[in-house]
Amino acid sequence: MREISVGEITKAVARLFVDANRELPCDLVSRIEESAKRESDPLGSGIMQDLVENLAAAKELGIPICQDTGMAVLFVELGQEVHLTDGLFEDAVNEGVRRGYLEGRLRCSVVGDPLKRKNTGDNTPAIVHLRLVPGDKVTITAAPKGFGSENMSAMKMFTPSATREDILHYVVDVVSQASSNPCPPMVVGVGIGGDFEYCAYLAKKALCRSVSEENPDPYYAEMERELLHRVNALGIGPQGFGGDTTALAVQIEPYPTHIAGLPVAVNIGCHVTRHKKITI
Numbered sequence: 001m002r003e004i005s006v007g008e009i010t011k012a013v014a015r016l017f018v019d020a021n022r023e024l025p026c027d028l029v030s031r032i033e034e035s036a037k038r039e040s041d042p043l044g045s046g047i048m049q050d051l052v053e054n055l056a057a058a059k060e061l062g063i064p065i066c067q068d069t070g071m072a073v074l075f076v077e078l079g080q081e082v083h084l085t086d087g088l089f090e091d092a093v094n095e096g097v098r099r100g101y102l103e104g105r106l107r108c109s110v111v112g113d114p115l116k117r118k119n120t121g122d123n124t125p126a127i128v129h130l131r132l133v134p135g136d137k138v139t140i141t142a143a144p145k146g147f148g149s150e151n152m153s154a155m156k157m158f159t160p161s162a163t164r165e166d167i168l169h170y171v172v173d174v175v176s177q178a179s180s181n182p183c184p185p186m187v188v189g190v191g192i193g194g195d196f197e198y199c200a201y202l203a204k205k206a207l208c209r210s211v212s213e214e215n216p217d218p219y220y221a222e223m224e225r226e227l228l229h230r231v232n233a234l235g236i237g238p239q240g241f242g243g244d245t246t247a248l249a250v251q252i253e254p255y256p257t258h259i260a261g262l263p264v265a266v267n268i269g270c271h272v273t274r275h276k277k278i279t280i
Helices: 006-022 026-038 042-061 089-103 164-178 196-206 218-232
Strands: 002-005 073-079 082-085 127-133 138-142 154-158 186-194 247-257 262-269 276-279
Touching (some): 164 218
Antiparallel strands (some): 073 138, 138 276
16 A cells, blocks of 8 residues: 555646646647648648747747636546545645646636636636546546637437447537637547446547547547548638648547447547646
């Protein structure tokens, strides 16, 4: 059994959200740079180059890439051989979010009640997805999620009679309806299977996969390629002004489901699809 003070969790969470908001994963930066070079539309090409320059400026100046520094979402893998000491895990996570957003001068965008709408002032509480895994380590992925893209996400409870083509058409239609609202080029996360709430979780989790990694199942890898082609054929383009680059990646996470159901969720990320990981 390994003991870890929750103070270490707090420090890690604070650092992760500051870093995630200032610098995108290297593979996503590379994808944006490559797309900027390939974009054939003159206006779209100029916008893509602006995005590249914005990423570089944020890194150099130590400022957020986007003014919407997101709601704090965390995916945590907690080893079963870990004993957390000196406090409660959830309290430690929220303290880390509070410190990161206040000390990192990140915008606090969370309201304490969905209808009363009073800002909590420190971007808490966080949304935490916790999973127990073998071992004596804690792996934390911070994924701050802006709501320009989050608001364009959707879910549908298909019946088992739905075909592969039905699902492809649905995902493309969600992106088409979203149009310029998610600040394209987008990263599109797709959850297939599970139940109502787990399907949405899968779609959000899909956004944290490296854009340089295809789904390990060739069947779903082919679906990802087909969806990316169809989405980019929509011509929405960078920031909605037209062009070849509507999406940078489409990433699918499947899971077993009930014989009577076929849930499909689409979680859209903007070009600033942020995530940062640490293992303690």
